[in-house]
Amino acid sequence: MKSSIEDIKSTTENTFVTWSRQRDWHPLKIVSAEGCYFKDSGGNKYLDMSSQLMCSNLGHGNKRVIEAIKKQADKLAYIAPSFDTDIREEVSQKLKSIIPDNLTKFFYGTSGTEANEAAIKIARMYNSKKNKNKIISFYNSYHGSTLGSLQLTGDFRRKLVDNYETAPGFVRVAPQFCYHCPFGLKYPECNLACAENLEYIIKQEGNIAAVIFEPVTGTNGVVVPPDGFVKRIREITEENDVLLIADEVMTGFCRTGEWFAVNHWNVKPDILTAAKGITAAYAPLSLTAVDRKISDYFEDNIFAHGHTYEAHPLMLAAASAAIDEYRDYVLDNVKKQESFFAKKLQELKEKHPSVGDVRSIGLFGAVELNKDREKRIPFTTADDKIAGRPQIVAKIAKYAMDHGVYLSTWISHFIVAPPLIISREELEQGFSVIDEALEISDKEVIK
Template sequence: MSSTDTTTPSETKLTSAEVVQITKDTNYGTWRYQKGWNPLHIVDAEGCYITDGNGKKYLDFSSQLMCMNLGHKNPAVIASIAKQAEELAYAMPGYATTTRAELSKLLLEVLPKGLNKFFFTTSGTDANEAAFKIARMYTGKTKIIARYRSYHGSTSGSIAATGDPRRWAMEPRGKGPGIIFAPEVNCYKCPIKHTYPTCGIACVDYLEHMIRNESDVAAVIVEPIVGTNGILVPPSEYMPRLRKICDEYGVLMIADEVMAGWGRCGTWFAMDLWGVTPDILTTAKGITSAYVPLGLCATTEKIGDFFQDHYFSHGHTYEAHPMTLAPAVATIKEMQRLGLVERAKELEPFVEEKLQALKAKHRSIGDVRGKGLFWAVDLVKNRETKEPFNTYVDKVSGKPLVVDQIAGKLAADGVMIQAWVSHIVIAPPLIVTKEELEKGIDALDRHLSIADELCV
C-alpha cells in the first residue's frame, strides 16, 4: 500500500473468488458434508432472477428455498423496511406498536377464519416450537404426533418432530420425549401399501388408531401439502377427516404452512383448499417474501381465551420485532394488489400440462403432482416398481444423487432449482410469467436424459 493510499484492508473490495473462499473457510454449509462445498457468490437479484459474481443470471425456479413469493427487489417491501428503520427500529415485545396492529388486522383478513390470536417469531421452526408449547400448555398433555416424510424445522422440538433424515443425527436424544410418527399421505407410493380411492383413506384411519391407542396426545402436526419432502398432496377427504378425528378425541390440529402458505398453492393457505381451519397454524417464508426473517404462530380464540387465566410461558427478545412486521404488511398488500393468489391458481393448469407432457416424454418421471405454483417432479429408476434412483440413506451418506446431477446441469444452463433425494421442486416466484415457466421447464426437459439413461 502506498503512503498516499488511505484504503484500509477491511475496505478493500473482495473478489468473487475471495468471497467464496472466506465463506467456505469460516462458515458452515447447512445440511451437508463440508468437504466439496463450493457456494455460488450471489451479488444481485431482481424479479425472478439472481446474478452471480461473474455477472451470470439465473432463473430462480424454486424461489430460493420456496420463499421469495414476490420475487426479488419488490419496491414496496424494500421501502417498508427503510421506513420502519427510520421510525422505530426496535421495541420489546411487551409494547404495542403501530406496525404490530396493522399486521394483526391484515392477518385477520387472509388467515383461515377462526384464527385470531397471534404470536410472532423469527422463523418457521420458532413458530413450531411455540405451537408445541401452546398445545401442551392448553391441553395439559404431552405427546405430539408428526408424520414421516415431513420437515418442521431445525431447533430442538421441531427437529424432533421432523420425519426426514435431518433428524437422525440428533437421535436418540434428538427425538425427544413425546414425539411419535405416523405414516405420511402419499397416494403415488403409499407407505402402508394401499391404493386410493379404494383405501378409504387408510392413512388417516391409522392416525386415529394411534390417537386411540396412545395416552396423552396433545396435538397432531401436518404439512397440509408436504413441502421439501415431495409436494405430497392429500386426497380431498383427508383434511376434513383429520379435523373430525381431532375434534372427537380432544386433540389439537397444527397446520405447518411455512412453505405451503401465502398463495403458493393457489389459495392464501393450503388448508383453504379443503375449507378446514386448524387449531394452530404456523407459517414463515412467504409472510415477508423472505425479505426479513419472520414467523407466525396463530391460534383460535378458544385457545387464546385459555391464557386469560393461565400463564403464557413463552417469549423471546425479537418477538413482534417492528423491522420484521413492517415488510409483512407490505408483502400482504402487494399480494393483494397484484392478485398473486389468484395468479398462482390461474397458472396451475398451464404448469400441470407442461409437466404431464414431460412425464409422457421421459421414462424417468414416475409422477408429477402439485397445486398452484408448488410442484414436484418425482424421478424413478423403474416406473413399474416405482424404485427411486436414490434414498434418504444415500443423502445422509454423501452418495452422489441423480437429482443433484440434473440440478447442476440446469444451473449451468441458467436455471436454479431445488432438488431433494429423488424429486425436483418447481416453485417459482408468484410473479413468474408463462415465458419464464416455459424457459425453466424446457431446461429441465433438456437434462432429464441424465435420468432416462439410468432407467431399467
C-alpha cells in the same frame, strides 16, 4: 464466468452452510437479484425456479416491500415485545382478513422452526390441566431444525442429530402418500386408511395434546393429499379432543393458489404456523396463529414463551407490504398460471422415462425421479444422501444451473416452485431447461 475460488474462500472457511458436509460446499457468490432472476459475481443470470428455499414468493427486489422496511427502519427499528407498535396492529388486522376466521391471536417469531416450537409448547400448556402432552406428527415431514421441531420431523434428518432416538412426548405415524402408500393400498378403495390409522394411534396412545401436519407435504415431495384426508383428520382430532396444528410454513401465503392450503378443503385448524412467504423472505418473520379457545386459556395462565425479536417492527413492515402485494395481484397470477404449470409438469412425465411422478397444486410442484418407473424405485435414498453417494438430482441441478436455471433438489426429486409473480414466458424458459436436463436421468433408467 463463475465466481473465482478466492471470492468464496473466506466464506467457506469462516462460516457454516446448512445440512451439508462443509467440504462439499462450493458456493457461487450472488451479487444481485431482480424479479425472478438472480446474478452471480461472474455476471451470470439464473431464473429462480424454486424461489430459493420456496420462500421468495414475490421474487427479488420488490420495491414496495423494500420501501416499507426502509420506512419502518427510519421510524422505529426495534422495541421490546412488551410494547405496542402501529405496525404490529396493522399486520394483525391484515392477517385477520385472510386467515381462517377461528384464528384470532398471533405470536410472531423469526423462523418456521420457531413457529412450530411455539405451536407445540402452546398445545402442551393448553392441555396441561388435562395431563395431555404428546404430539403426533407424520413421517415424511419436515417441521424444523431445533431439538423439539426435529422431533416432530419425520424425515431422515433426525438420524444425523439423535440417531432416530424419539424423545418422550413425540409420536410419529404413517403419512398420506398415495404414490408410495405406506399401507400398499389404492385411493379411493383404501377408504383413507392413513387417516383412520391416525385415529387408531390417538386412541391407543392416550394423552395426545395435538397432531401437527403439513397440509401439502413440502420438502419431502410436494405430496398433495387425496380428497377427504384433511377433512377426515380434522374430524378425528375434534372427536378425540386433540388440537390440530397446520404447518403452513411452505404452503402459506398463496403458494398453493389459496392464502393458506387448508382453505382448499375448508378446514379450520386450531393452530396454524407460517413463515417464508409471510414476508416473501425479505425479513425473517414467522407466525403462530391460535384459535380463540386457546388464546382465552392464556388470559389467566402464563404464556410461557418468548424471544427478544418477537414482533420485530422491521419484519412486520415487510409482512404488511407483502400481504398487500399478494392481495393486489399475486394471488391472481397464481390462479392464472397454475393449470399451465400443471400441464408442463405432466408433459415432463409423459416424455421422460425417468420421471416416475409429478405432483402440484398452485405454483408448488415436484418431479420425482425413478430408476424403475414400474416398481417406483427412486434413483437414490436418504441413506445414499447421508453416505454422500452421488445423486442424480445433483446432476440435474448442475445442468440446470449451467443453463441459467436454479432448482432446489432433495434425495430423488426436485421442487419446482417459482416466484408467484412469474410470467408464462419465464415458465416456458424454466421448463425447457428442465426438459433438457432430464435427458441425464433418462440415460440411467434401468427399466
